[in-house]
Amino acid sequence: MKNKEKKRSFIIRFFSWIWRNKWRVIILGLIAGGLYWWLCPKGDGGKKKFVTVDIVRGDIIQTVTATGEIQPVNTVSVGSQVSGTIEDIFVDFNSKVKKGDTLLTIEPSVLQSSVDEANASLKSAESQLKYSESEYKRNKLLYKDGFISRAEMEKSQTTYEQAEQAVKKAQYAYDRAVTNLGYATITSPVDGTVISRKVDKGQTVAASFQTPDLFEIAEDLSKMQIETAVSEADIGMIKEGLPVTFTVDAYSGQTFQGEVHQIRLSPTTSSNVVVYTVVINVDNKDLRLMPGMTAFVTIVVAEARDTWKTKNSGLLIRSYKNIAENVSEDITPKTHLAIERGNKVVFVPYTRGLVTPTETQLISDEIKEQDKLIVGFVGQKSENKTVMRGGPRI
Numbered sequence: 001m002k003n004k005e006k007k008r009s010f011i012i013r014f015f016s017w018i019w020r021n022k023w024r025v026i027i028l029g030l031i032a033g034g035l036y037w038w039l040c041p042k043g044d045g046g047k048k049k050f051v052t053v054d055i056v057r058g059d060i061i062q063t064v065t066a067t068g069e070i071q072p073v074n075t076v077s078v079g080s081q082v083s084g085t086i087e088d089i090f091v092d093f094n095s096k097v098k099k100g101d102t103l104l105t106i107e108p109s110v111l112q113s114s115v116d117e118a119n120a121s122l123k124s125a126e127s128q129l130k131y132s133e134s135e136y137k138r139n140k141l142l143y144k145d146g147f148i149s150r151a152e153m154e155k156s157q158t159t160y161e162q163a164e165q166a167v168k169k170a171q172y173a174y175d176r177a178v179t180n181l182g183y184a185t186i187t188s189p190v191d192g193t194v195i196s197r198k199v200d201k202g203q204t205v206a207a208s209f210q211t212p213d214l215f216e217i218a219e220d221l222s223k224m225q226i227e228t229a230v231s232e233a234d235i236g237m238i239k240e241g242l243p244v245t246f247t248v249d250a251y252s253g254q255t256f257q258g259e260v261h262q263i264r265l266s267p268t269t270s271s272n273v274v275v276y277t278v279v280i281n282v283d284n285k286d287l288r289l290m291p292g293m294t295a296f297v298t299i300v301v302a303e304a305r306d307t308w309k310t311k312n313s314g315l316l317i318r319s320y321k322n323i324a325e326n327v328s329e330d331i332t333p334k335t336h337l338a339i340e341r342g343n344k345v346v347f348v349p350y351t352r353g354l355v356t357p358t359e360t361q362l363i364s365d366e367i368k369e370q371d372k373l374i375v376g377f378v379g380q381k382s383e384n385k386t387v388m389r390g391g392p393r394i
Contacts, residue, residue, distance in 0.1 A: 050323075050340050052372035053314030060361050061303040062354040064237060068228035070248070070282070070293045072218035076190050078103060079211035082183045084110060086203050091215070093197055097188040103215055106184040106205060115181050118174035125163070125170040132156070132163035192217040195291055218291065224282040226258065226295045229268070229275040237301040238263055244280050246295040251288065258282045260299065302354055308362040314373045315360055320347070323374055337362065338374040345374065 084106035091103050136156040143153035196216035199205065205212055226246065230238060244258035262279040269275070280297065282289065320327045323338050324345045336347040348371075353361030 049377060050345075050372075050374045051376045052340055052374055053311055055308055055310050055314075055339075055362065055367060055371050055373050057306055058309055059303065059305050060307060060309050060354050060356060060359055062237075062301045062356055064230060064234045064299045064301055066228040066230055066278070066297045066299070068226040068280070068295050068297055070224050070226055070289050070295050071291055072195070072221060073223045073225050073281075074190075074219040075195070076192070076217045076219060077213045078186060078189065078215040078217060079213050080106065080183065080186060080205050080207050081211060082106060082111060082180050083205055083207045084108075084184065086199055086201055086205060089197070089199070089201050091194050091197070093194060095194045096192075097194060097217065098191050099188055101188045103186045103188055103194075104199070105186070108181060108184045111177070111181040111184050115174070115177040118170070118177040122167070122170040122174045125167040129160075129163040129167050132160040136160040186214060188217060190217060190219045192219040193221055221287055221291075222283070222285050224284045224289055224291075225261065226280040226282060226297060228278050228280065228295075228297050229270065230278050230299075232267070232274040232276065235263070235276045235278075238278055238299060243300045244297060245300070246280075246282075246297040248289065248293045248295055250290075250293060256282065256289070256295075258297075304354055304361055307353065308364065308367050309359050310362060310373055312355075312358060312360055314375055315352075317375055322377070337364070337367075339367070340372040340374050341368070341370075 087105045087107045089104045091097060091101075097103070136159070139148060139153045139156040142148045143150060194215055195218045197214075198216075199212075199214050205214070238260060240260050240263065242260045244260060245255050246258060247255055258280045260278060261281040264277040264279065267274050267276055278299075280299075315333075317333045317338075320331060320333065320336075320338055324347075327347075331347050335349060337350050339346045339348050348364055348366045350362050350364035350367070353363045355361070
């Protein structure tokens with residue numbers, strides 16, 4: 001009887017103590033429950049819960065992007081070989097011209113004076129030649145008959161030969177003056193469109209030391225080209241004939257087509273980066289593209305259709321030692337993929353294919369539908385370094 005009373009008294013005191021310290025008991029219980037949930041195995045029997053990335057089938061396109069300026073394939077600068085004041089201009093910006101059409105004329109009075117002067121010199125030289133010739137013939141006969149000395153005859157012969165050369169010299173000067181007079185009329189050397197006019201009527205053209213540029217004529221605006229700068233890291237992937245797409249700000253939302261025409265071997269350095277000029281041919285039959293427009297170019301280097309691919313973030317892993325136990329040394333992130341298949345870890349050999357800024361092609365015959373690429377597990381501590389498996393920087 002006494003034992004029952006003692007037991008009953010103990011129970012009453014115990015619950016009374018709990019009631020008095022109920023908040024402390026509740027807090028301790030929450031802490032204990034949290035520690036148990038954090039440290040003890042979960043309901044899956046202690047198995048690791050993997051973090052995975054999807055492997056899907058689809059198209060992947062590897063590209064190189066650049067910018068460049070649209071220009072005509074052939075632009076001719078028209079200048080002047082003579083100096084003078086511009087008398088008339090017969091074309092303006094955007095004028096269509098044919099080969100031989102007159103573009104402008106230079107006031108010809110000075111050049112015409114040069115022609116007249118050269119012509120007068122030529123006539124004078126021809127008169128002197130006639131006189132020297134008749135004197136030489138006469139002295140030749142007198143020397144034959146013994147009336148003059150040999151020295152006099154040879155002197156007249158020399159004078160005659162010098163007169164012949166003087167006539168030739170005067171003829172050359174006259175021809176040059178006539179040619180310069182012809183240069184006073186500037187004509188178009190090609191069929192095309194005037195895209196630049198750099199002079200006005202009444203302006204003086206000075207051609208003393210170099211030929212001044214008067215016009216720029218685009219030979220054919222239906223055929224344009226883009227000169228882009230591609231860095232040395234990407235130039236190895238560029239080949240002649242590769243397809244190109246590009247956009248311009250003037251036609252938002254529209255994509256134009258082109259083709260790589262030339263890779264120039266002369267490098268330039270811009271901001272400590274070695275770049276090469278890539279020339280792209282563009283069809284401009286509708287004449288919508290204008291010289292000087294900035295083109296945002298995408299060169300399609302390679303493409304793969306209906307292939308396995310995954311996000312680049314799925315290929316960031318250093319080691320498989322925490323993914324599965326007893327992993328062979330031959331199985332590395334560079335040669336094998338860690339795949340979750342049927343709640344099991346399967347290592348599949350693969351080869352990295354095309355790489356874009358967001359996706360990577362996976363080449364393997366052992367990948368199956370519904371496969372998930374393992375990139376880690378829940379609760380895994382982060383590594384100090386992360387290495388992208390599969391190859392060089394893109």
